Amino acid sequence: MINEAVKTDWANLGFGYHKTPFRYVSNYKDGKWDEGAITTDATVTLSESANVLHYCQTCFEGLKAYTTKDNHIVVFRPDLNAKRLIDSAERLQMPTISVEKFIDAVEQTVRANADYVPPYGTNATLYLRPVLFATGEVLGVKPATEYQFRIFASPVGPYFKTGGASSIVLKVSDYDRSAPMGTGDIKAGLNYAMSLRSYVIAHEEGFNENMYLDSKTRTKVEETGGANFFFVTKDGTVVTPKSSTILPSITRRSLMVLAKDMLGLKVEEREVYLSELEDFVECGLCGTAAIISPVKAVNDHGREIKFANSQNGYGPVSKKLYETLTGIQFGEIKGPEGWVRVIK
Numbered sequence: 001m002i003n004e005a006v007k008t009d010w011a012n013l014g015f016g017y018h019k020t021p022f023r024y025v026s027n028y029k030d031g032k033w034d035e036g037a038i039t040t041d042a043t044v045t046l047s048e049s050a051n052v053l054h055y056c057q058t059c060f061e062g063l064k065a066y067t068t069k070d071n072h073i074v075v076f077r078p079d080l081n082a083k084r085l086i087d088s089a090e091r092l093q094m095p096t097i098s099v100e101k102f103i104d105a106v107e108q109t110v111r112a113n114a115d116y117v118p119p120y121g122t123n124a125t126l127y128l129r130p131v132l133f134a135t136g137e138v139l140g141v142k143p144a145t146e147y148q149f150r151i152f153a154s155p156v157g158p159y160f161k162t163g164g165a166s167s168i169v170l171k172v173s174d175y176d177r178s179a180p181m182g183t184g185d186i187k188a189g190l191n192y193a194m195s196l197r198s199y200v201i202a203h204e205e206g207f208n209e210n211m212y213l214d215s216k217t218r219t220k221v222e223e224t225g226g227a228n229f230f231f232v233t234k235d236g237t238v239v240t241p242k243s244s245t246i247l248p249s250i251t252r253r254s255l256m257v258l259a260k261d262m263l264g265l266k267v268e269e270r271e272v273y274l275s276e277l278e279d280f281v282e283c284g285l286c287g288t289a290a291i292i293s294p295v296k297a298v299n300d301h302g303r304e305i306k307f308a309n310s311q312n313g314y315g316p317v318s319k320k321l322y323e324t325l326t327g328i329q330f331g332e333i334k335g336p337e338g339w340v341r342v343i344k
Contacts, residue, residue: 010122013157020153022112024105028095028147038112051134051144058133058189059088062288065110065117065126068331073117073344076329078103080250088186093143109151110343118155127156159289167296167310168208173198176215184245195225221272227290228252232282232317237266251286258324282315283307292322
């Protein structure tokens with residue numbers, strides 16, 4: 001059971017794991033998924049030969065449940081999370097979860113933990129972590145035949161300790177995140193394992209995160225360890241990097257639609273070169289966890305590149321994007337049809 005003190009201090013939550021009472025579990029065996037059910041058991045029992053432990057057959061998702069202004073509980077675009085999990089599972093040779101089963105599992109998990117969705121106005125949410133992994137026993141290098149899909153929940157606050165509106169500083173990483181024709185465009189656990197060493201180094205050197213470049217030429221901006229980028233030009237154009245090795249962030253894709261269709265801004269999805277960062281006046285990290293985190297500077301091996309309008313928090317364009325996106329998620333603004341799914 002979650003610590004009751006957490007429920008009385010929603011506004012000061014960080015982004016960490018707070019165990020909630022219920023989670024959804026479904027198992028795959030003999031070529032099919034079982035019905036799946038809500039359980040209170042937060043433990044996973046595995047054979048020492050489970051494929052997830054040796055050959056990293058695992059992928060995951062991240063989405064949030066929100067309490068809206070009119071006191072409904074909603075989730076944001078879960079169909080896109082479902083489709084991305086399908087892409088990840090197919091790439092890792094795992095059985096897929098249908099969009100319908102995924103959304104049903106999300107709804108069951110949220111309803112069961114409804115008391116732990118933070119109240120409107122606290123700037124906190126209930127984070128949902130769907131995860132799919134191989135439980136079947138394997139010794140040789142091959143796919144397993146048994147798998148588990150589960151969703152657990154945890155109330156969370158801002159991803160970065162500086163707070164959602166405080167600017168952060170990045171370093172250009174000496175490590176590569178993903179190779180061409182690799183797994184950079186899926187949400188595989190192995191991608192994140194590869195980023196941990198560079199993450200620790202960045203923190204030891206006083207930076208908040210890394211900026212990863214393309215591994216082929218190391219001249220183009222890709223993403224951070226856990227979020228996509230967007231930039232803003234002097235004339236207000238919103239630019240986001242385009243690459244086959246970038247994870248297709250649901251938040252980033254949504255922001256580009258909102259920028260163009262609701263805010264009337266010019267948007268570009270294209271290759272972004274490290275050499276042109278000095279031409280941008282705003283920079284932001286975007287993702288389910290980060291939402292939008294303003295970046296004030298990038299350190300390229302001692303050369304500091306500053307973004308003039310992001311020095312003390314959100315620049316004007318980032319602020320409009322943040323307010324529009326969160327306004328839709330918290331029921332303050334009407335968004336595009338089908339983006340918000342009411343659960344309760």
